[in-house]
Amino acid sequence: MNRLQFYIAFTHMRSKLKQTIVATAGVAFGIAVFIFMVSFIVGVGEYTWAVSMSQTPDVRLYNEVSANEVSILQQQYPADVNIVHHVKPKEEMLNLKDGRQAVKQLSQDPRVQAVAASLSTQVFYHLGAVNINGRILGIDVEAEDRLFNLSDKIITGSLEQLSTRPNSLVMGAGLARKLNVSTGDHLTVTTNRGGSFLVTVTGIFKTGLTAIDDEQSYASLNTVQRLLGVPASYITDIKVRLHDNEQAPELAAAWARRFDYSASDWQQDNATLLASERLRSLIVYGVAVTILMVAGFGIFNILTMMIYEKMKDIAILKAMGFSDRDVRWIFLAQALTIGVAGALAGLCFGFLMAWGISKVPYKSDIMISLDHLPVSFDIIYYVTAFCFGLITTTLAGFLPSRKAAKLDPINIIRG
């Protein structure tokens, strides 16, 4: 390849300027739509993923209640047939044995970013005649905030008061609406052990996850321990955030063995979410590849047409002493130019479209932290689009140009 072939290629394109522009616009359109679609779909996906994951720790350690314990009789006479009627689970503490110690040890682990102990209990909320079943999560306020950025989710009131003010709680927005309470109101909660306590609402939060917002309140660990009448060492869950969350399954299993707790990791807890995320990216790429293929076929058509129009010129060039290779390069250069120019223009337009839509105000009741449409600006999609655009145009140009190169000049001249 040298400058001469490019010169001929450019003269061809300049003389068919309109056709060239249409072909370039076709590529640009395909690439732009690809960028736009992918940015938007991925942006939304990432946002919903972040929302769902915001309340999920990487590793969760807890105690599981199990009723099917092996009876003493069975342990004594394993070979015999032992029948015990009406086996009931025995009273079992749900707390984690030596939970405080475990928290301390975990917080010293270099792989761990943050640890928070918590205590969860079922309660009834009473206000006037209304009784609502729900949950209170006793938390170490500072640690929990570090893990889940709770303070960002507070709509009214404050999180800090939880630790300073006894019998106070921060309530989910859905729950507060049902109970018709707001910050500063008092209400009664009843635990499943029968005790009733007067509590004060010091704040309202909203995570965007209905399951949490409609049922849950946060209180300090002390408050919940007092409600349940348990000692200060009593905790039911340890939540861990890791530096690298890919290690979660491995560490969860290791810690479960080490502390003799049950453990689950974020992948187990979000199996359906993960699966749907994978499906979604499959759809994104399906759509994207289709768009780019359509653009590729457009180029293929236009180049084939251009070559048919140039049959006679090909024969003349060959008669002048241009080789098959030269002819191939002349047409491939046109395809490449259209491809590169179209891909670059497409990237610019795609970026502008994505940028434009990311500035569109968008309010949603469910996603409170959202004020504009979520759009991803990951460079990898731009690189993918450019490469794919280039490869498609090269292929689309290569086939007709090879055909042009193979033409026997004499057959064209004879007609």
Added chain:
Amino acid sequence: MEDKVLEIAGVNKYFYNPQQMQVLKDISFSITAGTFAALTGKSGSGKSTLLYLLSTMDTDFEGSIRIHGEEVRGKPGPWLARFRNEHIGFVFQFHYLLPEFTALDNVKLPALKRGRLSGEAATQKACDLLELLGVKDQAGKRTALLSGGQQQRVAIARALINDPLIIMGDEPTGNLDSYNAGLVFDLFKKISSENGQTILMVTHDEDFARRTDRMIHLVDGKIA
């Protein structure tokens, strides 16, 4: 022995479509350097077919064609393309210029392809040739805008730019008026006598043919 530019021995050529037909039958002749030769014959006698074989653009034949001592039969495409570029100048019956390019560019392209002259030198040489052929004032125009006679002269300039050993013409004066045809003929004559370049020209015109150095007459695919 005289310098043989063209040696043809036992050339047979068949057309297969619509049915097999022998167009050229055992053609053998040779041409020495600097000869102005005319290839004549009736329509369908195979003279154009023979010229295309000699121009190396058609490679489907039996026998031997040696140009400047090189056997062209069985040579690969790139070799032939290079050979055509350097040693053969071809003028078609209908000018066959590239319509998007200017007259000057059309003349320059073979020289640029050959790459022996710099861009400026090629331009200079192309200008000189256009001047020689009397179309220098049309140099900057796209060839689509030129008249038939002007186009034909540009095509001849193009055939001359690489100083080829042989200039082949398929009725190069065929669609020129008698005045222009005469000019072109005189030019060919001058080239062959002054530069020692060989000229092989297919023509219908008996008058021109008689004025050449050598006449090769084809009848039904055979030399008569």
